[in-house]
Amino acid sequence: QKIKPEKETYVIASDSAFAPFEFQNTEGKYEGIDVDLMKAISKMQGFNLRMDYRGFSAALQALESGQADGMIAGMTISDERKKNYDFSDPYFESGIQIAVKKGNHAIKSYKDLKGKTVGAKVGTESADFLNDHENQYGYTIKYFDSADQLYDGLKIGAIDAMMDDYPVIGYAIKSGQNLETPIAKESGGKYAFAVKKGQNGELLQMFNEGLKELKRTGEYNKILHQYISTDS
Numbered sequence: 001q002k003i004k005p006e007k008e009t010y011v012i013a014s015d016s017a018f019a020p021f022e023f024q025n026t027e028g029k030y031e032g033i034d035v036d037l038m039k040a041i042s043k044m045q046g047f048n049l050r051m052d053y054r055g056f057s058a059a060l061q062a063l064e065s066g067q068a069d070g071m072i073a074g075m076t077i078s079d080e081r082k083k084n085y086d087f088s089d090p091y092f093e094s095g096i097q098i099a100v101k102k103g104n105h106a107i108k109s110y111k112d113l114k115g116k117t118v119g120a121k122v123g124t125e126s127a128d129f130l131n132d133h134e135n136q137y138g139y140t141i142k143y144f145d146s147a148d149q150l151y152d153g154l155k156i157g158a159i160d161a162m163m164d165d166y167p168v169i170g171y172a173i174k175s176g177q178n179l180e181t182p183i184a185k186e187s188g189g190k191y192a193f194a195v196k197k198g199q200n201g202e203l204l205q206m207f208n209e210g211l212k213e214l215k216r217t218g219e220y221n222k223i224l225h226q227y228i229s230t231d232s
């Protein structure tokens with residue numbers, strides 16, 4: 001089904017570092033699952049695309065203020081977010097997880113986080129989860145603006161543990177970062193493309209149509225497996 005674009009160019013806000021969904025390669029160019037999906041869908045549906053990799057909470061703000069028409073950033077669908085955004089069909093099943101420095105055997109369950117400092121990226125599902133369980137487990141939360149700062153924070157010992165989406169931690173471990181995940185992940189989060197509630201409906205429709213087509217042709221699986229190996 002062909003939907004007519006209503007704008008000359010659609011600005012899509014994204015995270016600045018969220019590998020393997022969006023990240024800068026060795027040439028400084030952005031690539032990743034979100035990037036490839038968005039490019040393939042815009043091509044297929046015939047609309048012009050300008051990606052704006054500004055960071056997760058900054059992307060939310062860009063959508064809010066109308067500086068961006070849409071957002072793709074490994075963004076998890078939630079009831080709370082549904083109040084402000086319209087979500088596409090989900091395109092990836094995710095979940096969040098605690099990570100610690102490799103070799104840290106002191107943390108084996110949430111209870112072991114008592115008195116510790118746990119980091120998360122501001123505005124994320126992980127930040128919400130940590131906030132919801134802060135009193136229960138007795139840790140202190142430290143918020144970071146970007147993944148680089150968060151992962152560095154753990155490396156240099158500014159935090160004892162961190163929470164992030166599990167495929168992102170998994171990708172970091174595969175890329176050689178000294179992390180481990182002693183606590184089972186919280187499953188259930190699904191990623192979707194989003195627009196501001198009640199706006200850019202045609203863009204949302206084009207995304208859904210394009211995604212359906214990419215799944216039908218096998219292109220979706222190709223993109224996924226380019227960044228995530230099936231054995232993980």
Ligand code: GLN
Pocket residue numbers: 015018056073074075076077121123124125126165189
């Ligand atoms: N999936 C998480 C969320 O939606 C994290 C997204 C991100 O950091 N880019 O909150």
